[in-house]
Amino acid sequence: MPQRYAYLGPQGTFTEAAMRSFPGADEAEHLPYATVPAALDALRRAEVDLAVVALENSVEGSVPTTLDExxxxEPLQIVGEAHLPVSFALLVRPGTDLGDIKTVASHPHAQPQCRRWLAENVPHAEWRAATSNAEAAQHVADGHYDAALAGSFAAARYGLSVLAEDIHDVADAVTRFIALRRPGTPPPPTGTDRTTVVAFIGEDHPGALLEILTEFSMRGINLTLIQSRPTGAGLGSYLFWIELEGHVDDARVGEALMGLRRVCADVRFVGSYPRADQVRPEIRRGTHDQDFTEAAAWLASVRSGHA
Amino acid sequence: MPQRYAYLGPQGTFTEAAMRSFPGADEAEHLPYATVPAALDALRRAEVDLAVVALENSVEGSVPTTLDExxxxEPLQIVGEAHLPVSFALLVRPGTDLGDIKTVASHPHAQPQCRRWLAENVPHAEWRAATSNAEAAQHVADGHYDAALAGSFAAARYGLSVLAEDIHDVADAVTRFIALRRPGTPPPPTGTDRTTVVAFIGEDHPGALLEILTEFSMRGINLTLIQSRPTGAGLGSYLFWIELEGHVDDARVGEALMGLRRVCADVRFVGSYPRADQVRPEIRRGTHDQDFTEAAAWLASVRSGHA
Incomplete structure (x- = not known):
């Protein structure tokens, strides 16, 4: 039976493009969902085998809904990630010129990333919100709006023309998408992995964040993302979304996570998975797996008196 | 066959008094040695089963010879300690009065600890060095000097009288003695233990000491002594003599020592043994043995996918 992959729809979104980059996507059935929680709940209910959602955007930051979910x-596990350049196309009905454009529709996320381009090229056009860039394209096809900002891959699907491509205000901006499965054994280490955990601060106290950071820094573990969020359980109750270089199977990562587990009210493991950018961590003196193995053997010999 | 206990002699020294406080001393044969290295070498050569030497004095600090040895x-292991109050008696030949005293002999360590008392009570007496306080007493008995600063317990042995007791310039000053054996299984934890290690810094670098201190502080381990010493292998090569609260069998101590082992050029375990003062460490949230056990079980479940 083919696998079923969920994504934030409708068809033609950047999320669909990201989903198609994950292994097995070609053979899988693709199911669009209207919201991030709907896609994740479908995965929790086992209606799909994998779900793809956006986690962060290098211009606008993390996606709060995804983080909070x-x-x-109910726990899910990240098993992969994809980075897609933030680059829009201006889609119009065939025959439309720049001078004809009075309205431009897009998802609210797209507008700030194309603001300068719009001001320079269609200074008199008004912007209209859509629930997704794909929906904006649909509205253009239907004749409600004159142009849509969307991925160029959406043009064919909606019978539109690409009037301009590679539209973005910030060079090298990317959106990071994650592939999720129900919790299980993490994918094996590749040497270029990332690990995501959530650390819950029970009773807030001075130095709480430093305590957490020290668990990583003293084992030479580089963090790639840290973000505090309220837990929703009242003022003063908060959590840290933490991403780090390395795999939970690495000795230095394992010991740091055990340290976190000891000093935090709770820790949720969200996943260890290959990095899309394949950046290899610099492993500091004394933090290789064999250093931990050697130190454990030494301690055992000291304790048993066979040093 | 009775055990043989070595100590820094001659008979009548504070070290002998400390040695007599260790378990089994009553049944053991007592062998005085002229120097600390001689006593330790006798232990290394298995001529004795235990050696007692001074490690530090709360007025003058650590004893460099003992630390360096x-x-x-060749490694030896601390298995116990004793604290003796630093308090001297003025020993004289029977019949001698304070006014008769023109010379006072003692080990060089004793003189600064009694300087004020001497200035007030025998202001015109000259001080003479002896290789031990007991030897000073012998010189008084022989008629070479008029008085000796020594433990009051030395009086009977040398046929002298105690002219004054409880002589010390600093209240509550103590000398700390240690009992050593050849390396073996440490004495079992008592809940009020101390652990001694030596950390060798290979290539000196900024933050080397902070790295070491962090291994202990983040696991809530209190240090009771830290002292840097040259290793004798050239300028820039140095070591830290480190004493801490807890036993090598404690999970928090074990993990800290493994951390030290990983980040230092070398680590020598010198012993885990009951504290003479029986001070119980305050164990911080998240650093009890069961916290480490629980965290290890959690990590194992995360790695295997059975979380």
Missing amino acids: LATG | LATG
């Missing part, structure tokens, strides 16, 4: 909802 | 000589 994964931090405090 | 244990840090860089």
